[in-house]
Amino acid sequence: MQGVTVVDHPLVQHKLTIMRDKETSTASFRRLLREISLLLCYEVTRDLELTTRRIETPLQPIDSPTLEGKKLVFASVLRAGNGLLDGMLDLVPAARVAHVGMYRDHETLEAVEYFFKAPSNLGDRLVIVVDPMLATANSAIAAVDKLKERGATNLRFLCLLAAPEGVENFRKSHPDVPVYTASIDECLNEKGYIVPGLGDAGDRMYGTK
Structure with missing residues (x-):
């Protein structure tokens, strides 16, 4: 699908298989989600722009690569997005964090916003929106709508699983x-659940029903 990158690294696929298993415990699910988020974060940041700065190694001075521009923003779609966020912050601890509180109305499947808090100057930063499941995409679309309203122009969406319907809806609303x-x-x-999927990511992560 155009505009979609499937991270098919063997470690990602192996960990995902264990997470799909209904017998996997809450503790294991949470640990695996954190581990897999590191690998996904590696891919979604693969093409970040670099510049160089002058440093001195113990042996000699060198012009060495460093990230260019303002710090990243990770935007977590609550509550399940926090499962991906934790591992990503392990990899990029200096990143800013936005929280977008959304829940899905189980009758209409529409997204309902209940919380929003984001860093300033979103227009100057790469914003990576994280939510484990891209199902109907209603929550993802609403979250990106809100971030764009606050000035974000350079965004990426990162999820663990996606449904074809969700990808189509999301790309239709936010082709950029x-x-x-x-x-x-x-x-x-x-x-509105992804099949075969892994169930409700938030419930499996936090041991709720």
Whole structure:
């Protein structure tokens, strides 16, 4: 699919298989989500711009690569997005963090916003929006809408699983925002869950129902 990168690294796919297993414990699921987020973060930041700065090694001075521009923003779509956020902050601890509180109305499947807090100057930063599941894409679309309203112009969306319907809806609404995912699954069921999927990521992460 145009504008979509599927991260098919063997370690990503192996960890994803364990996470899909309904017998995987809450503790293991949470640990694996943190681990897989490191690998996904590596891919979504692969083409960050670099500049050089002069440093001195123990042996001699050198012009060495360093990230160019203002610090990244990781925008977590609450609550499940925090599972990806934690691992990504391990990799990029200096990143700024935005929180976008969304829940899905189980009758209409529409996204309902309940919280928003973001750093200033979003227009000067790369904003990576994180949410484990791109199902109907309603929450993802609403989150990106809100970030764009606050000035974000350079965005990427990172998820663990996506449904073809969700990818199509998201790309239709935000064709300028590339999607990174570990898998595009078969479809959505009548309740708007990704099939075969892994269930509700938030429930499995926090041990709730």
